Amino acid sequence: xxxxxxxxxxxxxxxxxxxxxxxxxxxxxxxxxxxxxxxxxxxxxxxxxxxxxxxxxxxxxxxxxxxxxxxxxxxxxxxxxxxxxxxxxxxxxxxxxxxxxxxxxxxxxxxxxxxxxxxxxxxxxxxxxxxxxxxxxxxxxxxxxxxxxxxxxxxxxxxxxxxxxxxxxxxxxxxxxxxxxxxxxxxxxxxxxxxxxxxxxxxxxxxxxxxxxxxxxxxxxxxxxxxxxxxxxxxxxxxxxxxxxxxxxxxxxxxxxxxxxxxxxxxxxxxxxxxxxxxxxxxxxxxxxxxxxxxxxxxxxxxxxxxxxxxxxxxxxxxxxxxxxxxxxxxxxxxxxxxxxxxxxxxxxxxxxxxxxxxxxxxxxxxxx
Numbered sequence: 001x002x003x004x005x006x007x008x009x010x011x012x013x014x015x016x017x018x019x020x021x022x023x024x025x026x027x028x029x030x031x032x033x034x035x036x037x038x039x040x041x042x043x044x045x046x047x048x049x050x051x052x053x054x055x056x057x058x059x060x061x062x063x064x065x066x067x068x069x070x071x072x073x074x075x076x077x078x079x080x081x082x083x084x085x086x087x088x089x090x091x092x093x094x095x096x097x098x099x100x101x102x103x104x105x106x107x108x109x110x111x112x113x114x115x116x117x118x119x120x121x122x123x124x125x126x127x128x129x130x131x132x133x134x135x136x137x138x139x140x141x142x143x144x145x146x147x148x149x150x151x152x153x154x155x156x157x158x159x160x161x162x163x164x165x166x167x168x169x170x171x172x173x174x175x176x177x178x179x180x181x182x183x184x185x186x187x188x189x190x191x192x193x194x195x196x197x198x199x200x201x202x203x204x205x206x207x208x209x210x211x212x213x214x215x216x217x218x219x220x221x222x223x224x225x226x227x228x229x230x231x232x233x234x235x236x237x238x239x240x241x242x243x244x245x246x247x248x249x250x251x252x253x254x255x256x257x258x259x260x261x262x263x264x265x266x267x268x269x270x271x272x273x274x275x276x277x278x279x280x281x282x283x284x285x286x287x288x289x290x291x292x293x294x295x296x297x298x299x300x301x302x303x304x305x306x307x308x309x310x311x312x313x314x315x316x317x318x319x320x321x322x323x324x325x326x327x328x329x330x331x332x333x334x335x336x337x338x339x340x341x342x343x344x345x346x347x348x349x350x351x352x353x354x355x356x357x358x359x360x361x362x363x364x365x366x367x368x369x
Contacts, residue, residue, distance in 0.1 A: 064178025069126035069190070070134040070216060071175075071198045072111065072142060074102070074168040076119040077207040078330050078350025082162055085352055094161055095119060101148050109141035114189050124190060127177045135172055135219040142168045142210045142246060143255035149208070162353060165207025165298075170246065171198040172216045200234040201243055204311045206332050206347050207298070208257075210246035223250045228335075230311060264294035264301050264345070268363040271318070273302070278313035278330075287317070293343065295359060298351070299334070304342045308333045314346070318355070327355045 076082075076098070083091045099116065106113060106123050110131060115122040123141070126134035145168065153163045173194030180189045197213070205211045211230060212220075227245035234241060248256035271292040294301030308314070310333055318327040330350040337343040351359075 064176055064180075066174060067127055067130075067177050068172065068174050069124055069177065069194075070138040070170065070172045070219075071190070071194060072106075072121075072123040072125065072138045072168065072170055073198045073202040074121050074123075074142075074145065074166055075202065077165045077167055077332075078348075079119045079164065081328075081330055081350040082164065086161065090159075090161065094156065094159075094164070097155055098152050098164065101152050102145055105144045105148055106141060109137050109144065111138070111141055112188075122195075124177070127175075127190065128188060135170075135216050136221075136223060136249070138170050139212065139216070139220060139224055139246060140249055140252060140255065142170055143249060143252070143257060146208060146210060146257055147255060162351065165349070167202060167205030167207060168210040168246075169198050169202035169205055169213075170210065170216050171201055171213040172219055173197070173213075197234055197241070201232050201241070204230060204232045204243070206311070206334065207349055210257075211243045212246050213241060213243055217244060224248070225250060225256065232311075264296045264299055265364040266294050267292065270303070271362065274317045275302075275304070276315045276317075277308075278315055290316075292316075292318070295362060295364065298348050300331075300346050300348070301337060302344055302346055304344060307342060308336075308344050310335050313349075318358075327352075327358060329355060 086094070095118075098119070099121070102121060103113065106121070109125075111123040111125055112127060113121065114124050123138075125131055125138040125141075131137060146166065149164070149166055156163060171194060173192075175190040175192040175194045177190045178188070180191065181187055201211050201213060211232070212224065212226070217224065217226065224246060225248035227247045230243050230245065231240035232243050246257070273290050273292050274287045275290050276287060288305050290305060291303040292300060293303050302316075312333050314331050314333060316327075316329040316331055318329065329348055331346045331348050334345040334347055337345055
């Protein structure tokens, strides 16, 4: 009997040790998986969302689902033209500096970075983890991103690079979210009309500006400070989408943005210029005459030969072609100043340093607008 008890205790001890080792191995494997998730998702979203996914794995439903989320989309204005003026190493360094600042802000506000394509960033709020305050989170994030551009541009000035400006769009709507791709390569992403509409709104935003859609405004519970109404025309929509400029948040006064306005000063002598209208796919072929009548650092007043649509894009040509010193200025029409003489306030989206110096040398008179 004693020998049997000893054998039993030995077998029990061996079984206990095996079970303990199995538990230890399972725990270590779980920790390795968790570390992998932290390392992988940590590059796209905040630590809080990663922890939520680890604590509640069903928060990330694979295979796709329909969900109401908020989307933030941003990109730099005139970056293509700017990139052509810099060395490739400078373009990458500038872009990395800009993206490093933006990614940190996005993650601190709980956003999930779905895509970074060049200078464009697509951010999700409310996926993969549901966020009840997603619209307000996204708005705070957009304001913080615009505020941070001052620091980004201080760095650019130290390096001798041009200043850069960012436009942002915020929209809320239904999307399909989930893993998209194949067994060999897939990503967590979103598809749907809401994504396309956000991109359309973003194309209407000017440098230093954020535009919010009506659905996001309705979900913000009156906490946002809004500016001018801007009608966004999207393909397939019979009526324009009435968006508003985002200027601040009632609960976060430190995030308030300037209205973006600069006082344009009347030029002593109007400058004859030409311009092309820019569409989504191409430049209009016909050059149209205009006058440059007022000027500020990043804005100007032009008197065009015909009507221009608010928030349309134009390319200005300054100087005479015969002299071989033509300056190009990509610009966005802000609003009409006087319909009778076709005067419009425009915002420069890309200005070469040499062009900026040339503009600054033009004689000016009294304040215009």
